[in-house]
Amino acid sequence: MSEREIVKTFRILELPKTTTTISLRKALHAFITQNATLGAEDPVKKLSVAPDPNDPDTLRIATVTFALELGTLKLFGSPDPIRLMIDGAPQPVRFNSTFTGLTTLHYDEPIVE
Numbered sequence: 001m002s003e004r005e006i007v008k009t010f011r012i013l014e015l016p017k018t019t020t021t022i023s024l025r026k027a028l029h030a031f032i033t034q035n036a037t038l039g040a041e042d043p044v045k046k047l048s049v050a051p052d053p054n055d056p057d058t059l060r061i062a063t064v065t066f067a068l069e070l071g072t073l074k075l076f077g078s079p080d081p082i083r084l085m086i087d088g089a090p091q092p093v094r095f096n097s098t099f100t101g102l103t104t105l106h107y108d109e110p111i112v113e
Contacts (some may be wrong), residue, residue, distance in 0.1 A: 005067045007045065010076055012062040013052070013094045019060045019086055021049050027084040027091075028064065036072040043068045 015024065025044055032043060045065045052059035066073065076082070081092035 004069050006070055006073060007065060007067045008073055008097060009046075009063060009065045011096045012064060013059075013096060014081070014091075015049070015052075015060040015062055015093055016086065016091055017051075017058055017060055019049055019062070019091075021047050023087050024049055024062055024064075024084075027086045031082070031084055032068070032072065032075075035075050036068075041067070043072075 012024070025047055028044055043066050045067050047062065047064045049060050049062045052061040076095040077097065079094075081094050083090045083092055085091075
């Protein structure tokens, strides 16, 4: 991590039910690569995906921690949905960094990061 990078955690809302940690990690990397310059290190430091407690049969929710420069982190600060290519399809998802309390941290996949 460079001295200019900031670590920040976001909750990602409105993910399709088929989203996995692997597909989301790929989508995040593609989005960041298209919109900013990446260093040599992986900017996704922690990532979890779980059923959305409000709609577990349809949606998933994720928590992601990035280590990125402030300008790049601002890409995720918009209240408007961001389109991520998840499993080859554009998905509008919302990033939230102002959540309080606990967020879902559940793994039902064999790979735990």
